[in-house]
Amino acid sequence: MALSMRQTCKVMSDRLKQQASERGSGSMDAGWDVLTSYRTSSAFLGTAMLRRPWGIGVDPQRNSALHVILAGSCWLRLAGRDDPICLSSGDAVLVTSGIGHALSDPPDAAIVPIRNALAGAPSREPAPDATTLLCAKYQLDEAAPHRMMSVMPPLIHLTAQQVEGNEPLRLALQLLRVEAQGRRNEADVIASRLLDSALVLLLRAWMDVQPAGSGNWFGALSDPAIARALRLIHEQPQDAWTVAALADRVLLSRATFARRFTRLVGEPPLAYVARWRMNLAAKALRETGRSIDEIARAVGYESGPAFSKAFSRVYGRSPGRYRSGSAS
CATH class of the missing domain: 1.10.10.60 (Homeodomain-like)
Structure with missing residues (x-):
């Protein structure tokens, strides 16, 4: 049986407390202290069901973007890189600030701005040739420069298996989807706070799967x-x-x-x-x-x-x- 939003929040909170207890005062606390300062000041959140052929683009700017493939598959192409990256259902990607990119199916489909694709209410009926996306564009709180931005890689990609194996992240993305599909205001503070949590959990999940001693x-x-x-x-x-x-x-x-x-x-x-x-x-x-x-x-x-x-x-x-x- 599907959980209500309140039940999901409680499960996610309990799981985070359990993980914090398991971690104790270990070395990752330093990373968690840094990640908790990650705050968004503005966010655009939406979902779209797109039937092949389709393509959406995000221009280079100070915004970063989070994309979750809710169903289907597509191709991600980063500005300055020749080879597109195949994304499958359940994958989550974070494209960092200032990196132009496009999502499409097929890889060479015509591209329209992301806001155009997310403007309409998404269809609830599944289609065999469709890809359903959850997309968020955001800026970090500009009260102070964030310590991670100058050293983050241009792309952070978690596979469906990695997302599914990280319960707090999976639940946070589920809450984002619910909020995006039922939103009343794109600038809703609830969406921004949910996005804060999802971004921190995504970054921590990515950190956890990096090889020991990796040079970053x-x-x-x-x-x-x-x-x-x-x-x-x-x-x-x-x-x-x-x-x-x-x-x-x-x-x-x-x-x-x-x-x-x-x-x-x-x-x-x-x-x-x-x-x-x-x-x-x-x-x-x-x-x-x-x-x-x-x-x-x-x-x-x-x-x-x-x-x-x-x-x-x-x-x-x-x-x-x-x-x-x-x-x-």
């Missing part, structure tokens, strides 16, 4: 010392970090820390510090009216000229020109 930031979160170093860098970018200072704070020798950080994160500690500072600075230039000197100090530079030189080296233009270009 998510894999690094499973190491308590490296996770703490990342939190220090994210929360205090203005500090004069050195490899020795970071190693001291996480109770490792300088050599051990540098070697482990580079292996897990994929770049040396100070390279990561510099890249994170530039990411914060670029976001502040785009989205705030703070002066260049204020931004420079906030990301650890004592003078505006030194910051401008470093920023220009990374982005190919001065902070002022970058800001002007973002505003146009």
Whole structure:
């Protein structure tokens, strides 16, 4: 018998508590602390039943997109990649910010904007040649830049088997589907909060299936010392970090820390510090009216000229020109 929304919420909550108890105070707590700050500020949510041939596209922008294949199958094509990816019923994909992409069947079908495809009420009658999609476009809360965005891969893909084997994620996606099919307002706060939960659970599920020691930031979160170093860098970018200072704070020798950080994160500690500072600075230039000197100090530079030189080296233009270009 199908569960009501209230029953589903309770099952998901109970399962999360059980998993938290099983995890105890282990190393993944560091990753969970980071993921819980993942918040959406706006979201567009909808479902569509699409009969072959069909194609929908999401233009490159600051939005990210979540797609769940509720029934049928289709092809996903990312901008800049030649080979399409086959998605099957039950698969879930997260395409991160700024990546243009299209879903279609067949792969070369004509493409229309995603809002056009999701505008009408979806048919409840199954069709043998149809694919049913749950799609969400969202932006993160812009009150502060999110620490994961600069290091997330362009695509996170969980298969139907992986989704089905993760009960909290499966239930969260089920709630999203119910809300999307019965929504009264696309900007409904309920949809945004459900999406928050689904995104956190999807990211955690993806982290859980990554090979041990994989060279990415998510894999690094499973190491308590490296996770703490990342939190220090994210929360205090203005500090004069050195490899020795970071190693001291996480109770490792300088050599051990540098070697482990580079292996897990994929770049040396100070390279990561510099890249994170530039990411914060670029976001502040785009989205705030703070002066260049204020931004420079906030990301650890004592003078505006030194910051401008470093920023220009990374982005190919001065902070002022970058800001002007973002505003146009």
